[in-house]
Amino acid sequence: GAVVSQHPSRVICKSGTSVKIECRSLDFQATTMFWYRQFPKQSLMLMATSNEGSKATYEQGVEKDKFLINHASLTLSTLTVTSAHPEDSSFYICSAKLAGGASSYNEQFFGPGTRLTVL
Amino acid sequence: AQSVTQPDIHITVSEGASLELRCNYSYGATPYLFWYVQSPGQGLQLLLKYFSGDTLVQGIKGFEAEFKRSQSSFNLRKPSVHWSDAAEYFCAGGPGTASKLTFGTGTRLQVTL
Numbered sequence: 570g571a572v573v574s575q576h577p578s579r580v581i582c583k584s585g586t587s588v589k590i591e592c593r594s595l596d597f598q599a600t601t602m603f604w605y606r607q608f609p610k611q612s613l614m615l616m617a618t619s620n621e622g623s624k625a626t627y628e629q630g631v632e633k634d635k636f637l638i639n640h641a642s643l644t645l646s647t648l649t650v651t652s653a654h655p656e657d658s659s660f661y662i663c664s665a666k667l668a669g670g671a672s673s674y675n676e677q678f679f680g681p682g683t684r685l686t687v688l
Numbered sequence: 689a690q691s692v693t694q695p696d697i698h699i700t701v702s703e704g705a706s707l708e709l710r711c712n713y714s715y716g717a718t719p720y721l722f723w724y725v726q727s728p729g730q731g732l733q734l735l736l737k738y739f740s741g742d743t744l745v746q747g748i749k750g751f752e753a754e755f756k757r758s759q760s761s762f763n764l765r766k767p768s769v770h771w772s773d774a775a776e777y778f779c780a781g782g783p784g785t786a787s788k789l790t791f792g793t794g795t796r797l798q799v800t801l
Binding site for chain 2: 618
């Protein structure tokens with residue numbers, strides 16, 4: 570149980586184009602999803618917290634107009650990298666938190682990640 | 689600032705040897721702590737977690753971790769390492785009532801045969 574998928578797993582795009590990454594919780598409902606960015610050989614950096622039906626909360630330094638997050642349902646959140654540039658190339662990982670769990674239950678389930686390469 | 693620290697960037701052990709990966713936290717209240725493993729190009733797999741209760745936590749793949757409040761530590765251990773354990777290991781944590789996790793910088797484990 571508690572499986573999270575991401576699509577696509579790998580994408581290559583030209584500079585200036587937009588790319589959408591999907592994050593789905595396959596067998597549970599997630600009121601909260603998180604988007605992380607990971608540079609090669611570095612740790613995960615939280616980009617934003619996505620709550621179903623409301624606007625995402627972005628971490629300091631993350632451009633909300635560049636990284637558009639939509640959490641339209643309890644099982645789907647999307648991250649759109651707009652006008653992508655080579656410096657946006659990275660590994661993007663999403664995670665999902667169980668809905669309806671105890672307020673103190675803090676476990677996140679992670680997707681397999683999406684490798685974005687901007688040429 | 690509240691954080692999670694992994695002091696060791698890279699550790700090499702021989703197959704069959706014991707392993708301990710260090711993790712320190714700086715949260716005031718009892719934190720929620722996790723250990724994840726990541727193989728190259730892959731997502732994160734949860735090894736174990738600590739919320740409360742017994743301070744010695746058993747995880748998957750033969751791993752365990754011990755929460756020590758006096759030392760602000762949550763070190764990961766395995767009595768006998770296998771070559772397949774070579775990967776990147778991340779400690780992560782958060783304050784009890786918050787949803788956000790903070791990740792340590794990771795420790796890359798290399799296993800020699």
